[in-house]
Amino acid sequence: MITATRYRAMAEINRQAKLSTAIARAESDISTGKRIQVASDDPIAAARVSVIRAAQADQAVWARNVQTAKSIAGQVDTALSNVSDIFNRVKELTLAGASESVSSSDRAAMVQELNSLRTALTNISTSTTPTGQSLFPTDAPLLVSTSATQRLPATAQRSTVFDGIAYAHGTASLDWVIGSAVDAISTDDVAARRTAADTALSDIDKAVSHVTTQHAAQGLRAAQLDSAAESLESASIQLSEERSTLEDTDVASTVMSLNAKTLSLQAAQMAFAKVNRNTLFDLLS
Structure with missing residues (x-):
């Protein structure tokens, strides 16, 4: 039970990290005005x-x-x-x-x-x-x-x-x-x-x-x-x-995506924090 919970926590942490990376990239796209910063972003x-x-x-x-x-x-x-x-x-x-x-x-x-x-x-x-x-x-x-x-x-x-x-x-x-x-x-x-x-x-x-x-x-x-x-x-x-x-960056759509990802990250962080306030005894019960 504890191992499964640990894996779920790690998965959630990774998901939030990806959201943070996506948010940072969206902010960068907006500030630079360019959505292609390296060829791998969109090879074609x-x-x-x-x-x-x-x-x-x-x-x-x-x-x-x-x-x-x-x-x-x-x-x-x-x-x-x-x-x-x-x-x-x-x-x-x-x-x-x-x-x-x-x-x-x-x-x-x-x-x-x-x-x-x-x-x-x-x-x-x-x-x-x-x-x-x-x-x-x-x-x-x-x-x-x-x-x-x-x-x-x-x-x-x-x-x-x-x-x-x-x-x-x-x-x-x-x-x-x-x-x-x-x-x-x-x-x-x-x-x-x-x-x-x-x-x-x-x-x-x-x-x-x-x-x-x-x-x-x-x-x-x-x-x-x-x-x-x-x-x-x-x-x-x-x-x-x-x-x-x-x-070039599609600013309107990127801002919408940025807002959505930011709200998702905030909600995930709040939920993660709430869940992890539980004690070990709460998890074992």
């Missing part, structure tokens, strides 16, 4: 969380790549806007310089401004990013990884933007057409100057059209990068939600 969910964690690490790298590429694309867009402004001004000066009423001193000032615009164009073509990379690289632009399967450029090759324009006389650069405008305005003979200016104006229009096309192409690159950023953000949200479902 832990394995999936590991896969998600790796995917999130990859996405963090791709997201940084996209942000860097978007920054470069924004700088390129600004640069091309400046090139457009340059050629709009070149056209204004060429039209004004072709007039027979313009004085030689005015034409000299126009030539000086055109040369300044030419220098500005060269500076834009050779400009760099804050990290020292060419904004318009001489080689093919670096393709930026935005996913496991997608690589996108942030800019265009320098020769694509500034060279290879088809003019009336043949193929030449953007710089060349400003030089032809300078030559036209520098011509003293009015008739010859007007003829040269007309040819230069035609070429300037072709240059403006080329810059507009390049600007539009840059807009498409920027749109692709924006789309990649949106896709990464969407995927990141989905992964975070799935990971949270697998890994």
Whole structure:
């Protein structure tokens, strides 16, 4: 009889110990916000969380790549806007310089401004990013990884933007057409100057059209990068939600379970204490 009672007491003590462990674990789950603390807590969910964690690490790298590429694309867009402004001004000066009423001193000032615009164009073509990379690289632009399967450029090759324009006389650069405008305005003979200016104006229009096309192409690159950023953000949200479902503590249900276990432990302790107040003679009777 005493042995049986001893075993029952030990069993009750073990049951209460398990309840205490479960309560401590529930409290830990609530305080940390994580229900999986070691893989053995839920091996299947832990394995999936590991896969998600790796995917999130990859996405963090791709997201940084996209942000860097978007920054470069924004700088390129600004640069091309400046090139457009340059050629709009070149056209204004060429039209004004072709007039027979313009004085030689005015034409000299126009030539000086055109040369300044030419220098500005060269500076834009050779400009760099804050990290020292060419904004318009001489080689093919670096393709930026935005996913496991997608690589996108942030800019265009320098020769694509500034060279290879088809003019009336043949193929030449953007710089060349400003030089032809300078030559036209520098011509003293009015008739010859007007003829040269007309040819230069035609070429300037072709240059403006080329810059507009390049600007539009840059807009498409920027749109692709924006789309990649949106896709990464969407995927990141989905992964975070799935990971949270697998890994995070369901606070409401855990609190309910904690309360139930706490009440059970308290009741068991009270009952155990009451039973064990009996004397040996009480047990033998």
